[in-house]
Amino acid sequence: MSEGERLTHRSGGYRGDHGPVTFTSYALGAQVTSVALGDDQLFFLSDLATYRPGAAIRGGVPVCFPWFADGPDGDLAPSHGFVRKVEWELIGDRGDETGHELLWRIGSEQVAAADGREEWPADFEAICRHAFGEDGVLIELTVRNRGAEPITFEELLHSYLRVDDLDALRVTGLAGARYLDKTRDLAEFTQEGDVSFTGPTDRIYASDASLTLHDGDRTIIVDKINSANTVVWNPFDAGVAKFADLGPDDWRRFVCIEAGNVRENAITVDPGAEHTFGTRIRRAP
Numbered sequence: 001m002s003e004g005e006r007l008t009h010r011s012g013g014y015r016g017d018h019g020p021v022t023f024t025s026y027a028l029g030a031q032v033t034s035v036a037l038g039d040d041q042l043f044f045l046s047d048l049a050t051y052r053p054g055a056a057i058r059g060g061v062p063v064c065f066p067w068f069a070d071g072p073d074g075d076l077a078p079s080h081g082f083v084r085k086v087e088w089e090l091i092g093d094r095g096d097e098t099g100h101e102l103l104w105r106i107g108s109e110q111v112a113a114a115d116g117r118e119e120w121p122a123d124f125e126a127i128c129r130h131a132f133g134e135d136g137v138l139i140e141l142t143v144r145n146r147g148a149e150p151i152t153f154e155e156l157l158h159s160y161l162r163v164d165d166l167d168a169l170r171v172t173g174l175a176g177a178r179y180l181d182k183t184r185d186l187a188e189f190t191q192e193g194d195v196s197f198t199g200p201t202d203r204i205y206a207s208d209a210s211l212t213l214h215d216g217d218r219t220i221i222v223d224k225i226n227s228a229n230t231v232v233w234n235p236f237d238a239g240v241a242k243f244a245d246l247g248p249d250d251w252r253r254f255v256c257i258e259a260g261n262v263r264e265n266a267i268t269v270d271p272g273a274e275h276t277f278g279t280r281i282r283r284a285p
């Protein structure tokens with residue numbers, strides 16, 4: 001059986017368990033911040049993270065919408081859109097022998113006053129589904145167009161995956177994929193072999209493939225659903241200082257493997273229609 005409870009501190013949190021799995025999810029950003037399989041934590045969460053509307057929680061799985069980074073033309077703020085900085089409403093909370101599901105909802109009314117909303121004023125509703133199971137979590141975002149005109153957006157589930165040993169980490173599944181390198185003015189390259197981390201890494205891959213993280217004895221699988229891109233990011237020692245909510249050594253503790261649809265893969269949804277994408281993050285059997 002699985003159980004859960006609203007947290008009384010850091011308002012909006014929800015903590016639950018399902019067998020050996022414990023999880024935490026926040027109304028702020030509909031953000032998973034923790035999934036622990038016994039004592040093996042899947043996600044990095046910064047000790048310096050803040051938990052207040054108007055800012056984003058550094059770690060877990062932020063929901064980036066309706067744009068990625070500073071948008072397709074590089075002129076939008078705040079970074080990664082506005083929904084990760086506002087509180088969502090919990091509309092579903094169900095546990096059974098197969099797992100525990102939370103449904104978080106947001107609509108145009110909740111973001112009316114959000115910074116950046118004027119850049120994307122469309123009438124929309126979004127549901128973020130967190131399905132916690134024995135081996136990890138499935139996160140799905142469904143966006144519905146409530147307006148009279150088609151809407152276009154970028155979307156990304158910005159997973160901060162905890163790693164034990166960044167020096168030895170290998171990510172497989174991207175060999176042969178084209179990518180734009182944000183550390184080299186968005187120049188285009190082809191991935192040769194595995195991805196490893198030897199310097200600041202910030203890449204937008206054109207790939208819908210599942211990825212595997214080989215982190216010492218741990219093997220973590222990232223599956224994607226309706227996701228044409230994967231962003232891989234680590235600021236490394238050279239880049240970490242510009243993030244006030246990351247400690248000086250935190251770059252050693254995570255890599256971001258982000259499922260999404262960005263740039264030329266932005267999604268257009270007709271009036272009354274909806275679109276779902278997602279990612280499943282689990283420990284290999």
Ligand SMILES: O=P(O)(O)OC[C@H]1O[C@@H](O)[C@H](O)[C@@H](O)[C@@H]1O
Binds near residue numbers: 079158182202231233
């Ligand atoms: O600080 P933010 O807005 O959460 O962004 C963190 C990183 O997110 C990644 O997705 C981007 O590719 C990076 O360029 C960016 O630095």
